[in-house]
Structures are given as structure tokens and as C-alpha cells.
Amino acid sequence: MKLRLLSAALCTGVALGFAHPALSAEKAQDFVNKAAEGGIFEVESSKIVQGKAKDQAVNEFAQKMITDHGAANAKLQSIAGEQKLQIPAETDAKHKSDLEALKSANGSADQSYVKMQQDAHADAVKLFQDYAADGDNAGLKAFAQQTLPTLKMHQEMIEKIASGKTDSTATTSTAPAATDTDQNASAPVPGANSFTEAQAKSRIQDAGFSKVSALTKDDQGIWRGTAEKDGKQVAVALDFKGNVVAGAQ
Template sequence: MKFHLLSAALCTAVGLGFAHPALSAETAQDFVNKAAEGGIFEVESSKIVQGKAKDQDANDFAQKMITDHGPANAKLQSIAGEQKLQVPAETDAKHKSDLEALKSSNGSADQSYVKMQQEAHADAVKLFQDYAADGDNADLKAFAQQTLPTLKMHKEMIEKIASGKTDNMATTSTAPAATGTDQNASAPVPGANSFTEAQAKSRIQDAGFANVSGLTKDDQGIWRGTAEKDGKQVAVALDFKGNVVAGAQ
């Protein structure tokens, strides 16, 4: 099932950003509050629908939210702790209401989940983008800059799912859908890379490589290492978009 038949009201809401102001943060504590509440919601809502959604792309997206946002939420908590800032242990009242709606949904919750994730990622991209540019705390500002590319990927993924234009956007549940993997590309794309070493290894393995080893992230934000493919050892690289490039130098 794809989402070609989203109601006109939903399409209008998407176009208008759901008729509510995008999030912004004026202080470090404000940023931590909003980022943590949003991150918790994205994980918890995904746990509710993961494996239950009728649309496979929605299931894949839910798994990706759990995989990607868990480490990001933990990193935010660590940085906030170092800065003596308080981190919310649960999401806000509005998102709690959304979670309850998902839990009590009769039948498929696919469309509700997709709509919620569109709204959440529009807010998250705005929040992180603004703080990355004008944040008042250097460590949190760096965190926002590093995390923003992944949030933009997520936003593009969920918008494609909503429009029904995924074209099997991911070959696995953890492969980034903004560009997928490209083993024929001439070179990986430099950029701020928020993938952890474990996530980078997983994505390279998902692209069909075995025995991934020696992964290090260079000064261009590219994870590089070696792996086996068709019985041969090759150099591999993973860029911030999620592209896996074989034979990259």
C-alpha cells in the first residue's frame, strides 16, 4: 500500500507546514528541551508502528528512526549533562497525545504515523538548522550541525513515503533513502557526517559487503575502511548521504 490516496485535507496540511509555527530555540536549555522531546517522540512513535504498518516503506522508516534517533538522543543527553543542562525524560503533552492516538488506532495507523513524522521532521530540521547557525552554546551548536544532514535525509524520506514516490527507496530497513547506496559513484560526497562507526559498518554491510574493518572518519566527514565483496578485498567509503562507494580513495 502506498500513500497515493492521502486526503486533500492532509495534503493541504503538509503544504502549509500543518498550520503551526516551526520550532525555534532561544537558549541552550530551550534547544535541549525541544530536541529531546522531539527525539523521544520520533523513537516512541516508531516503536508503536514498527512491524505493524501495512506499508513496507513505513515499516522501514520506523526502524530507521529507532536506529538513528536512539544514538542521537543519547549523544544529546551526554552533551547536555556536560553543560549542566536538564534533559526531559519524556516527550511533551502534544506528542504524548499523538502517541496515545497511535496506540488506540483501529486498523492501520500508517497515515497517522506518516503525518506525525512529517510534522516532527519539519520542526526538527527548522530547530536544528536555526541553532546550528545561531546557537548560544558551542558544543550544542556543533551537535546541531552534525545531526542536521541526517534529519534532512529523514525529512526527505518521509515526504517521499507520503507522496507515494519512494520507488523502493531503500533496499534494507537501515539504508538512507535520500540517495541510497551507490557503489558505482566515482567518489563519496564530503559533508558533516552524523553516522557512528557502528552505523557506518551496518550500512556498508547492508550494501553487500562482508568483513568490514578499519573504519575511520576523515576530515571530510567520510567513513573509510576495507571490506570483502565477491571474495575480493576492496576499499569502501560511506558519505554523509549514506552512499556506499567501493574502491574509493
């Protein structure tokens, strides 16, 4: 009797042991599906309106989506391939419907595009935030953690466009998009900073600085370095909120 009970317990344990990888793979595949479908929509919808929007800030945002999400999509495809996971070749039905609506819009599609981007980035931030915290595939979890700050930056940008608080003075669609830059603050805000060095550099460049160099993150979570603006070299800092502060020591 004891032998039979022990055997049953071992069989149950083995069965559970095999079940966990399956559940893990299912969760990872679900993340890949949703991330890829959303990423494809970001690029395709932005291609439709880029260069055609009446609002220059929308054109600039669309160009940034094509660049940033195009790179993220390629990285996700590479990771999914390494993990033997399938990646969708096209977006889902709901997003396909949105794309058709943009294509067939009479007149300017600015307002529709902005609303779609607000919704898409709200979904993307939640998806990546959840997987960055609780994902069970190490490669995908790292990808989610690395991509999340960029998605949050995009979300901040599109919310500003929606509220009409942008200050776009660029004359071409490839100019940097408006970002939060506080050059009058006495100091950047300390806090846990999830921006990578590359993302910090890009954020500072988007704020109008060039030749960004010597970036290091201090013990307060603040990226500090040097850059040029208006022909002058200045100290710059980026805090966890994404604020760029010039002249910060």
C-alpha cells in the same frame, strides 16, 4: 559629575555582563527542551507502529528511529546534565496528541505515522541546523553538529517512503533500511562532508555492505575505505550527499 557617569557606565557594563550568560542559558535550555521533546516523540511513535505497519519499509524505518533517536536522547540527557540544564521527561502536548492518534487508529497507521515523521524531521533538521550554526553552548552545539547528518538521512528516508520510492525486500523488521546507493557512478561527489566516521560506516552498512574498514576522509570531503558485499571485498566511498559508491578509487 564625571565620577558619577563613570560609575553608571561601569554598573551598566556589569549588568550587561551578567545578562549574557542568562540569555545563553535560556537559549540552550530552549534547544534542549525542543530536541528532547522531539526525540521522545520519535521513539514512542515508532514503538507504536514498529512490527505492525503494513509497509515493511515503515517497519524498518520505525526500528531505525527507536535505535538512532534512543541513542541521541541518551547523549542529550548526558550533555544536559553536565551543563546543569533540565531535560523534559516526556514529550509536549502536541506530540502527545499525535501519539494518542496513532494508538487509537483504526486499521493501519502507516500513513499517519509517515506524515508525522515528515513533519517531525522537518522541524528537527531546522532546529539542529540553526543551533549547529548559531548555538552558544559549546557542548550542545557540537551535539547538534554531530547529530544533524543522521537527522538529514532520516528525513531523506521518510520522504522516499512517503513518495513510494523505496525498494524494501527484507523479511524482518530489523533489516537495514533502504538508502541511496549509487554503485554505477564513476565517482562520488566532492563537497564539505559533515558525516563522522561512525556515521559514514553506518551509512555504508545500511547500503548492504559488511566489514567496513580503513575509513579515511580525503581532501575532497569523501569518506573512502573497504568493505565486503556478496563475498567480495570492494572499495567504497561516501560523499557529502550520503551517496554510497562501490568500486570508487
